[in-house]
Amino acid sequence: MKNSLSIFIIIVIAFQACAQQIESEVKAENPTNINYISELVVPDLNIPWGMTFLPDGSMLITEKAGELIHFKDGEKITIENVPDIYLRGQGGFLDIKVHPDYETNGWIYMTFALSNEDDQGGNTALIRAKLNGNSLTQVEQLYKAEPNTKKGQHWGSRIEFDDDGYLYFSIGDRGERDINPQDITRDGGKIYRLHDDGSVPESNPFIETENAKTAIFSYGHRNAQGMTKNPFTGAIWTHEHGPKGGDEINIIEKGKNYGWPVISYGINYNGTPFTDITEKDGMEQPLFYWVPSIAPSGMTFVKSKIYPNWEGNLLVGSLKFAYLERLILENNKVIKREKLFEDIGRVRNVIQAPDGYIYVGVEGKGIYKIVSKK
Amino acid sequence: MKVFITFLVVVVSTIFFKTTQNKTLQDSIKRGELVYQDFCVSCHLPNGEGVKNVYPPLAKSDYLIKNREASIHGIKYGQNGAIVVNGKTYNNVMPPMGLSDDEIADVMNYITNSWGNKNEKMITETEVNNIKK
Numbered sequence A: 001m002k003n004s005l006s007i008f009i010i011i012v013i014a015f016q017a018c019a020q021q022i023e024s025e026v027k028a029e030n031p032t033n034i035n036y037i038s039e040l041v042v043p044d045l046n047i048p049w050g051m052t053f054l055p056d057g058s059m060l061i062t063e064k065a066g067e068l069i070h071f072k073d074g075e076k077i078t079i080e081n082v083p084d085i086y087l088r089g090q091g092g093f094l095d096i097k098v099h100p101d102y103e104t105n106g107w108i109y110m111t112f113a114l115s116n117e118d119d120q121g122g123n124t125a126l127i128r129a130k131l132n133g134n135s136l137t138q139v140e141q142l143y144k145a146e147p148n149t150k151k152g153q154h155w156g157s158r159i160e161f162d163d164d165g166y167l168y169f170s171i172g173d174r175g176e177r178d179i180n181p182q183d184i185t186r187d188g189g190k191i192y193r194l195h196d197d198g199s200v201p202e203s204n205p206f207i208e209t210e211n212a213k214t215a216i217f218s219y220g221h222r223n224a225q226g227m228t229k230n231p232f233t234g235a236i237w238t239h240e241h242g243p244k245g246g247d248e249i250n251i252i253e254k255g256k257n258y259g260w261p262v263i264s265y266g267i268n269y270n271g272t273p274f275t276d277i278t279e280k281d282g283m284e285q286p287l288f289y290w291v292p293s294i295a296p297s298g299m300t301f302v303k304s305k306i307y308p309n310w311e312g313n314l315l316v317g318s319l320k321f322a323y324l325e326r327l328i329l330e331n332n333k334v335i336k337r338e339k340l341f342e343d344i345g346r347v348r349n350v351i352q353a354p355d356g357y358i359y360v361g362v363e364g365k366g367i368y369k370i371v372s373k374k
Numbered sequence B: 001m002k003v004f005i006t007f008l009v010v011v012v013s014t015i016f017f018k019t020t021q022n023k024t025l026q027d028s029i030k031r032g033e034l035v036y037q038d039f040c041v042s043c044h045l046p047n048g049e050g051v052k053n054v055y056p057p058l059a060k061s062d063y064l065i066k067n068r069e070a071s072i073h074g075i076k077y078g079q080n081g082a083i084v085v086n087g088k089t090y091n092n093v094m095p096p097m098g099l100s101d102d103e104i105a106d107v108m109n110y111i112t113n114s115w116g117n118k119n120e121k122m123i124t125e126t127e128v129n130n131i132k133k
Helices: A002-017 B002-039 B062-066 B068-077 B101-111 B125-129
Strands: A036-043 A048-053 A059-063 A068-072 A075-078 A093-098 A108-115 A122-132 A135-144 A159-161 A167-171 A190-194 A216-219 A224-229 A236-240 A247-251 A288-290 A296-301 A314-318 A323-330 A333-340 A347-352 A358-362 A366-372 B079-085 B088-094
Touching: A048 A347, A048 A358, A048 A366, A059 A093, A059 A108, A093 A159, A108 A135, A108 A159, A108 A167, A122 A167, A135 A190, A159 A224, A167 A224, A167 A236, A236 A296, A296 A358, A314 A347, A314 A358, A323 A347, B002 B101, B062 B068, B062 B079, B068 B101, B068 B125, B101 B125
Parallel strands: A048 A093, A224 A296, A296 A347
Antiparallel strands: A036 A366, A048 A059, A059 A068, A068 A075, A093 A108, A108 A122, A122 A135, A159 A167, A167 A190, A190 A216, A224 A236, A236 A247, A247 A288, A296 A314, A314 A323, A323 A333, A347 A358, A358 A366, B079 B088
């Protein structure tokens, strides 16, 4: 009797050691009837991390390894005078975005991993520059996260503008889960907000807080590699990678704490827990969480006459499952998920171009355009 | 007597050499585990099992054991295009991780000696250094 009791206790303990995870309520389904196909328009790319369109319909593409490509009239031109990019783990050349008023001011914004000469690691930087012929000019550094570290993880990063002209960008926790995200005096694990010239808005939430990094707009994030303005409401939406489970979608609000790593729907990669709680006062619940993780990268809303039955849907790239996820929303709740273009490859990025077409960046393949079936 | 002493010296130094070599290998594996936890685990997972059709397994991987140089090359300069691992084709991209040669040697020693893999011929920084693009 005593023996069987101890066995029972051992079993109970063993089960508790493997944290229980609640799977996403809404599961990803196969599409029943899809009217679109993916057409490869920019072939032969390695990791097309970011892309943005110029008014003439040409495209600027960042390759993680450090190259800036101008794709124009079916040709790839390598842009000169790009800053030295630090390659380490997930760090490299990251996002790119033209200013909403690009036609007037010509500014292009970029995030990337930056080191210094003594090579003591690096951290995420934001710059802006102009394109002059085939070269970047007037390169200005607007932000550089501190301190440098040799860790390879969680650099972010995406860039977005809102309707008031503020610039938002993300930086991941840089592999310091328990140090950076909950501390507003430190960089990492944050969404930042700046004016387009890099100055810190007076209305930022921690402008009066002693020692705070005043560019911070929200905190408690892990690693956001998706950010887009909701074109229907003007709100900034992000998603972020969880560890094993617990990827999240959030609507970003001023000064709010999104909880990483105090609350999370994820567990460690090895299956052990790092927190017991998924909710806490003063910390935001995600709009949606993914268990299991899809490893999300890139995100856009669909607002386009070209895809009438996708109107108002959210598209998110999945690195891990190699598809494009379509999320159907109702009153800011995910009610349906669909796997588009399964096996297309690791989807790094998705944007809606100014002409209304959806473009998808796929690792090892290139850039696909989503077009109607003939 | 002389023969015996020579014999003894040889035996003792062999044992000594083997143990130091073992210790060096064990140290390298330990450092390699840290590199793995930072740079590799999010895709290849804690037990090196990978993800079906996307990230090839490292555990009991025939590719890793049979293609030592190509494996080092893949970590050093990135992996691009189709490779066959345990009879399955993986056609994807792994970017170069920006690791130094000693870190690559360490992580190679870790993955070739974990999850059922066994490799007694230690990978050194010099070996990694000699693998060119």
